[in-house]
Amino acid sequence: MKRQMILITAAMSLGLSACMGGGVHSNVSQFNSLESVPASATYSVVSWRPELANSLQFRNYAQRLSEIMREAGLRVVEPGRPADYVTYLDYGIDNGRPITRxxxxxxxxxxxxxxxxxxxxxxxxxxxxxxxxxxxxxxxxxxxxxxxxxTRNSTEFARFVNVDILRANATARTVPVYELRLKSSGSCGSIPALMPKFMKAIEKRFDRKSGYSGKVKTSGIDC
Structure with a gap:
């Protein structure tokens, strides 16, 4: 009887794990020419969309991105201070699409x-x-x-995070010195719930090696 209960518990655990989605999966690509940037260069983090500039939510994500860049050896200045390079952060999520599994x-x-x-x-x-x-x-x-x-019906959302670094005096024709693209899809439609996981996925991508592209899995539940 004890062995039967173990088997039942194991089956229930496997089923629960399947429902939980097994973490958050993202496709991440990164290209850069940071080797051409002087080590003394400074960076600021701003939003692609001006309407987010005064958002507490954006400031929270910008602060985390600044920490990640500093951990990679980049000199990030405090918000509002002038810098040699501007780091543009953008993120979003669509309205979702119905799927049947x-x-x-x-x-x-x-x-x-x-x-x-x-x-x-x-x-x-x-x-x-x-x-x-x-x-x-x-x-x-x-x-x-x-x-x-x-058969189960659910909604799948497309999510993204973009990071671009350009010179402070960049024009429309200026080529970025850093470009990162994160794309993800899943059952969670909440940016606040996902951004800590997305930041975890990109925290090792600010080295000076260009051309990374791959799938990154972060722990947790794709809510």
Missing amino acids: TYNVPEWGTIYNSQTTSTVIDDSSPGKQVINSTVSGTDPTYGIKGYRQE
Whole structure:
């Protein structure tokens, strides 16, 4: 009975893990020419969209991005102070799209194992007398009897984070010295819930090696 309870608990845990989504997955790419920037250069962090400039939410994300850049050895100045380079931070999420997924759900119950009959017959006797007949098998067990399909409807959101660094006197034709793109999709439609995970995904991407592109998984629940 104890073993049966362990199996049931394990199955429930696996099902719960599947519902939780197994972390937040992001596709991240990063290109830069930071090797051409003097080590003494200073950076500021601002928003691509002026309407976010006075947002406490944006200031929180800008502060975290500033910390990440400092950890990478870049000299980031306090908000409002002049700098040699401007770091533009942008992020967003769409309205979501409906999706339908089909799952195989295990059905638990009593499993009756097959039994076999062994019979020995005396061929030397008229009428072929049966001299021995035995039935063998195992006791019923509790486990997965089969699977049934279930359909679940949900909403999937597309999310992004963009980071671009340009000279302070940049024009429309100026090429950035740093460009990062993070794209993600999942069931969570809340930027405040996701941004700490997105910042975690990009915190190692401010080195001076250009051309990174890959999938990054951060722990937690894609709510």
